[in-house]
Amino acid sequence: MDRLQLGLVFTVFAVSLSAPLAAFCTDNMQLTPEVATLGTLPDKQSSPASAPGPKTLYGSVRKRDQPPDAANAAKQSLQSEAAASGAAATEPDLHALAEQKLADGVELTPDEYRSLGAGCAGYESERTFFKKIGKIVEVYPGSPADKAGIRVGDKIISNDSDEQAKSDPTQPLWSVSCGLVGTPVSVTLLRHNHPITLTLIRMNIEDIQDDKARHSWENIIRNLGHPTEGTFTRKSLEELESPAD
Numbered sequence: 001m002d003r004l005q006l007g008l009v010f011t012v013f014a015v016s017l018s019a020p021l022a023a024f025c026t027d028n029m030q031l032t033p034e035v036a037t038l039g040t041l042p043d044k045q046s047s048p049a050s051a052p053g054p055k056t057l058y059g060s061v062r063k064r065d066q067p068p069d070a071a072n073a074a075k076q077s078l079q080s081e082a083a084a085s086g087a088a089a090t091e092p093d094l095h096a097l098a099e100q101k102l103a104d105g106v107e108l109t110p111d112e113y114r115s116l117g118a119g120c121a122g123y124e125s126e127r128t129f130f131k132k133i134g135k136i137v138e139v140y141p142g143s144p145a146d147k148a149g150i151r152v153g154d155k156i157i158s159n160d161s162d163e164q165a166k167s168d169p170t171q172p173l174w175s176v177s178c179g180l181v182g183t184p185v186s187v188t189l190l191r192h193n194h195p196i197t198l199t200l201i202r203m204n205i206e207d208i209q210d211d212k213a214r215h216s217w218e219n220i221i222r223n224l225g226h227p228t229e230g231t232f233t234r235k236s237l238e239e240l241e242s243p244a245d
Contacts, residue, residue, distance in 0.1 A: 053124045104223055105243060110206055113218055114120050119181035119202025120217065125156050129165040133190060134158055141209050144200045145187075153188040164233060174240055175233040176220055216241060 012037020037073040085212055098112035127134025136154040139145050164173060179185060181204045188197045205221070219241035234240045 011110070059195045063101050097098050099226070102222060105222075108222070113221065114204055114206040115219065117181045117228075118205050118217070118226060119179050119183065120205050120208070120223050121185060121187065121200055121202060122208070123150055127158055127160075129157075129169050130157055138213075140213055143208065144203050148198050148200055150187070150189065150198075156222050157188040157190055159194060171235060173235060176224075176239050177242060178224075178227045178229060180228055 092110055094115040095117075098115050099110050101108050102114065102116075120143075121143035122140040123136055124138040125134045126137050134156045136145075136150060136156055139150055139152055165171070174241055178187075179202050181202055183202050184199050185202060186197055186199050188195050190196075205214060205217040208217065216237075223241060223243050234241070
């Protein structure tokens with residue numbers, strides 16, 4: 001995510017946990033909540049005015065709690081041994097273990113993070129407070145946003161009322177929009193002065209190819225305690241990534 005800079009005009013940063021992480025922004029800008037999405041934009045050469053509404057869902061994700069092949073093999077082996085010995089075999093519940101580790105403040109393994117089912121759209125954006133148009137500042141390679149054709153520099157339309165900014169519009173805000181893997185989210189871009197709405201499917205944060213972005217998402221989840229839905233706002237990226245005292 002990017003760090004917000006204060007100026008005469010103030011901005012808001014956002015990421016989608018579904019959300020991506022906020023990207024570094026320029027002066028007077030702040031990241032708006034990234035909407036986790038996955039899809040494919042119409043060809044830029046085509047007429048955006050004739051673009052259909054959000055009728056197609058893009059992307060695919062691994063089932064939330066589906067164990068990896070190795071875990072399936074281990075499960076079958078345990079079941080076979082149990083059948084032979086007459087004992088009841090039990091399989092460790094990765095999701096329950098991950099939840100317990102979050103509660104204990106213990107670092108999770110990649111498979112445990114995956115089992116939580118936290119999803120993101122794969123892009124980061126920034127927007128000035130009280131303005132409806134922001135811009136895409138980062139797109140994760142291979143993400144839903146990338147496959148949808150969303151590109152850095154695209155204009156994004158926000159419906160955020162910026163209620164939190166009204167008390168102090170000089171204070172930049174970072175926000176992350178959270179959602180479960182496989183759930184749809186809509187993002188509206190402004191292309192050729194016409195709005196284009198895409199319906200995207202959140203991917204698992206463990207499928208983010210960029211190591212830095214993926215680790216940042218993991219830190220946020222560990223701090224927020226794996227929120228399943230909603231937008232979470234802090235005054236800095238550090239507050240999002242670091243557990244509260």
